[in-house]
Amino acid sequence: MKSPPFEYKRAEGAEEAAALLNELGSDARILAGGQSLLPLMNLRLASPAFLVDISRAGDLKFLHIDNGSSGASPLHVGAAATQRDVEMSAHTLRVAPILAEAIANAGQVPVRHRGTVVGSIAHADPSAEVPAAFLAQGGSVIAQSLGGRRVIPSEDFFDGVFSTVLEEVELVASVRVDEWPEGSGHGFRELSVTAESWPVAIAAALIHITDGEVDRASVVLGGVGSTPLWRPEAEAILMGSDAGAEAIEAAAEAAAAGLEPPSDTFGSGAYRKKMARVLTRRALADAAERAGAAERAGGKQ
Amino acid sequence: MPTVREHPETLNWVGKSIRRIEDPKFLRGRGNYIDDYSVPNMLEVAIVRSTEPHARIVSIDTSAAEALPGVAAVVTGAAAAEVTDPMPDFGPSPDKHVWRCLAVDKVRYVGEGVAAVAAESRAIAEDAADLVHVEYEPLPPVVDWHDALAEGAPLIHEALGSNVPFHRSFVFGDVEDDYAEADVVVSDVLYWGRSGGQPLETVGAVADYDLGSGMMTIHVNSLTFTSFLFMLAGTLKVPSNKLDMHPHPAGGSFGAKFWEVKTAAIAGMMSKVTGRPVKFMQDRLDNIANGDHHGSDRRYEVSLAALRDGTMLSMKVKVVDNYGAYIQFGVGHHGNSLAQAVGPYRMRSIAYDVTAVLTNKCQQGAYRGFGSEVGNWVLERMVDLMATELDMDPVEIRRKNFIQPDQFPYFIPTGNCYDSGNYEGVLDKTLELADYHGWRRRQAEMRAEGRLVGIGICTCQERSVFSATEFWFWFDQPVGVTSSPESVTLDIDAMGAVTATLYSNASWGNSPETMVAQFAGEELGVDPSEVNVVYAGSNQGLPATGPGGSRFTIMVSGAVEGAANRIKAKAAKIAAHLLEANEDDLEWIDGGFAVRGSPDRRKDLGEIALQAHLFKHSLPDEIDSGLEASFVHDHPYTTLPNADRTDLGVFYPFVGHASHVAVVEVDPDTGKVEFLDYTAVHDCGTCVNPRSVGGQVIGGTVQGLGSTLFEEFVYDGDGVLKTPSFAEYLLPSALDSPALKVGHQETPSPYTPYGIKGGGEAGRMMAPSAICAAIDDAVGIRVRRLPATPERVLDMIEAAED
Amino acid sequence: MNTSSHEISLTVNGRAVEATVESRLSLADFLRRELGLVGTHLGCEQGACGACTVLVDGRSVRSCIMLAVQADECELRTVESLAPGLAMHPLQDAFHKHQALQCGFCTPGMLLRCLELIEENPDITDEEAREGISSNSCRCTGYQYIVDAVVEAAEQMRQ
C-alpha cells in the first residue's frame, strides 16, 4: 500500500496555493492534514498528480473569534488549523461547543493532531462528524481562488458524496462558524459499531430557548444520505414547542422520515434510518437540557 | 496409556510470573521482524490481485508493467506454474482442487493473485502492478454454502465435479438409543460468521535463491510447522535439503501464521526467476483478501437430547462449513471440534455430519481455536437452550452434567482422552470471583429500571497439543501416527552460561523464550533471565512443529527436560571424577552435584562445564569435550483411529477448562452491547508464568468478543469482499474491551512435565458463549448468528417485542 | 511518471538529519527505509491501527499517513529514543513488568502514545489510560496490562 507517484508543492500562503491550483488544473489536490487523502492514496483509490501542501501556509494557520458585524461573533477557523487545536481551544468551547464534541468523536487523537477542520469539511464525507456539526451550527465557507475570495453559506456548500460546490481552482481558506445567542444548547450523538470505527449515523442539533419556548432550532444528520442532511421538517416541529419529550420525539420522527440511507457492512439503510431517529432524539434531548440550563442561568443574571 | 508422572512438589521457576525474556528487544523497537530484515540488492514484490470473484483469465498483458523503470520481472500465474508445483495442501484429494501460488486459467475469489511483480522498491512494484492488464471472462459467483450445494451450481473446481470436497457422517456411541431414551430434545439452527486472526503484522518473506549452490534460503515470520517444510521445497522445486528457513518473530499470529506458506512460495519463486534476493511483504489488503487464513464459516443444524432432570445424553450435529476456494487443511477444523465435542459434560454419544463446501471466498486457515471454538459455542448455545426448555438454572444444568474429578482419564465418545479436570472447582471460583449472585440481584434492580442487563455463563474445554491425527479422517487408511515433535538444544559454555536453541518459528506473541528459560532454570538451577535463547535455521534443524493448537509450551518443556537430563548425566560423570566419588552417591541439588550426605562436597554446573570444555584430558576417556545436548520431544499420548471411524483415537489429550461470566447491558434503541463486568477463570494445569497465561486469557477473550460482536469478512451476494481493509474489518479497541477479572485454577495433567496444559487459545474459545448467553438474557431472545452486530441485536429486540 | 525530490532537514531523536526524499515517501517509510529506524512499524498504512505512531513536535502522529517531506523542520521522536543507553525508560520498564506486550508489534507506537498521555496527564487514571490508548490497536493483549503499565509508569515518572 504505497501511494502512486505525485508532485509535491508547498504553498506558503493562500494566494500561492490558489495560484498553484490555477496553474496545475484538475490533477491537483490540496493537502492539509492529509488524514483523509493520504489513506486513500495509499489504497490507490485517489491518485492526484500534484499535491499542494497548505499545512504551513502562515495566513491559514489561525483560529480566532471574529468581531461579527451584527453583534454575533463567529468562530473563524483557518485551513491549516488542526482538529486537535480547534477541539481544545477555549474559543471553540465558547462559540461552537458542538464542533469540539464532533471533533472529539472524529478519528483518534493522533489523527486529529494532523487532520484539519477545514479539510474535513472540504472532504465532504457524508458520514463524517465535522461537516455535520458545521452545518448544524451554520456558518460559511471562504473559498480562495486566484481571482480572490468568495463566501459560500454552509447550507449551500455540500452537493454530493465527497463533493462540494467548490470550483477546481478554489480552495477553502477558512470557515466561519456562526455564534448562537445565549440560551442555546447543543447535542451531538453518533453511533458506531466499535468505539473507533466510522459512524453508522450522526445527529447534530442546536436549540435556542426563550421564555421556555424554542425560537431557533437546527437538526442535521450524518451517514444517512449523500451529504450531511439538514432537517428543516424537524426544526419546524420544534419551533414554538417547549422542547419536551413529546416535541422531541415528533421532531426525531420527522427528521428520519423520508430518508433513504445507504447500506454498508456497519448497517443497512433501514437500520441507519432507525438510528437517525434514535440519535436525533438523544441529541435534541441533550440540546434541550443544555439550552434550558443556559436559559435558567441567563435568567438569574 | 502414557506413564503417569510424579510432579515435583517444589518448583523454583515454573509458576513464577517472571518478566518475559523476549520483551527488551520489542520494547526497544529491535524486534527483528521480517520487514525489518533486508539484504543488499533485494527486490520487492507486489501482487496483482483479482478484482473478480469468479472468472476465466482470458489474457494478461504485462508489457506496460515490464517497461516501467525499476521493474525486474512480472510473472503471471501461468509462468509461475512453469517454475513451481502446486502449493502444499493437506486437504482431501488435492489434485482435484489444485492450489497454486498464483491463479492459472481462472480466478476463484476477489484478491486471488494473478501475477507478481518484482521491482527495486515496493512502491514501484505497486506502480507496475497497476499497469498489468488482465482480461477476465466473468463466471457466475458462488458465495453462500447453500448456492454451492444447489443442483447445477457453477463449479469452483471443475476437476472435483462438485463443490463438496469432503462429506462424512460420523456416529460416536448409540445416538439413536440415547435419543429414544431422552425426555426432551431441543434443536436449533446456528451460524458462525467468518472472522480471522488479523495480527497487526502481516506475513512476509525474504527469499534468496543461490544459483551456485542451489540453496533456497527463506527468512519468514510464518511456517511454524517446520516438520512440513519439505512440502514447500516441493512447491519451489528445490531438493528438501536445500531449503533453509530462518524464523523471525511474528507480530502476532493467532493461527494466521501457522502455515501461511504462499508468501514464502511467491518470494522464493520470484527469487528463482530474477536471480536476486526478493522480499514479499503482504500489505493489509493482501493479508485480508489473500492471506489464506480466514476462520470458520459454518451453519449448524443441531439438536440436544436430555432427560427431564437435565441429564444430557446425546447430540446430533449437522454442519456445513464454507471453506472458500481451497481447503488447505482439509476439515482439520472439525477434528478440533471433535476433540472436545461433548465439552465438559458426561454425554454418551454424538452424531456429527460434516460437509465442506467450496465457494468464491478466500480459503480458511487457522484462527485461535482452529474450529473448536465454534464447537464450544454451539454446544454451549444448546446447553442454554436446554436449560430454558427445562426451566433450569444455566449454572445448575452444567454442574449436573460435569465429568467428575475421579473419572479422569476420561474418554469421550469420539475417542479423545481428557487427562484431568476439576470443573466444579473452576465453576465455583468463577461464580465467586464474578460475584454472580450479587450480579443477579443487581440485575433484578436494573431491570426494574427498564434496563436490558444480562448475565451469561459458559463452561468450556480447551484441548491442547495436537498429534495431527485429526487430519486423518479423510484417508481411508491412516498413514501412521503423527507425532508433531518439538526439539531443543541446550549448550552450557565454559562459564556455565546456558544457550537454548529452538528449531521452530516459535515466537508469535506467545512467550517461547520465557518458557524455555523458565524450564532451563528449573532443570539446571540457573536464573532464567541469564539464559540465551536462539533460533536455528531449519536446514540445520531438529524436528519441530512450532506453536499451534496450544502445544508449544508443553512440548518444549519435555524437550528441555530431556536435554537437561542428558546434560546432567554427563555432568554427573564429570562431577564424580572431580569429587572422587561414586556417581551413584551424587545428587543434583541447587544447580550442581553434591555427595549425598556431605553437601559441602559439591561441584556446581559452572565448574563442571569449565572442566568439560577445557580439560577433557583430565577427565575419564569416555567423556568428550563440551557440555551440550539435544532432545526431540515426541507427542506423549496419541493413538490411531479405528477403521470405521467410530473412534478417532486420542489426538488432543491435554484438556484445560474455563468458565467465563459476562455481564452486559444492551441499548434497547440501538442494539449496542456494553460490558458491565467480565470474569474468566481458567485451568490449564500448572501455570508456568501466571501473568503470561492471564495475558493470553485477556487477549483471547477480546478476540472472542470481536468474533462475537462485529468482526467478519463480509462477501456480498456477488462475491465482492466488502471488508478489504481495517476501515471495514474492525478490531476491538481498548474502549470496546472490558476490564477482566482473571482467576486461575491448577489441575495438573498427569502426562506432561510439571502438569502443564496448553492455554494459548483460551479466551477466544469461551467468550462467544458467555457473551451470547448474556445478550440472550438481556433481551429475552436467542443469538443464533455471529457476529451479533448492533443491527442484528436490535432486530432481535424488535422480534422479542412482537 | 517522474516525481520530484525534496531536500528536508529535521531532527530525529535529537540528531540533525538532512535528506532528499521523493514526494510520495511516507514518514514511516522514511524512518524505516532511509534512516533504518525500524522500530516504527506498519500495520495498515491507512491510519487505522497506530502501529506507526511517532511523536512529531511532541505530538503523536500516524507516520504512515504523513509525508516525509511534511516533516521538514520538525522534531521527531521514535521508539529508539526512549532508552538510548542500557537502562530502559520507566514506561518501558512498566510495560516489561506488567507484560503489557505479547508480540510486541504495536508496542513502539503504543509506548509513544502512552508517553504523550502521561506527559499530558501525570495523574492518569485507569479509565483515562484506557480511553487514551484506544487510538492504538493491539491485537494481542486485550489492553488490560497496558492500562496497568501506563498507570504505574505515570506514578514512577511523577517521583
Ligand code: FES
Ligand atoms: S500503519 Fe499507520 S496507522 Fe496503521
Ligand code: FES
Ligand atoms: S502486543 Fe501484539 S499487537 Fe500489541
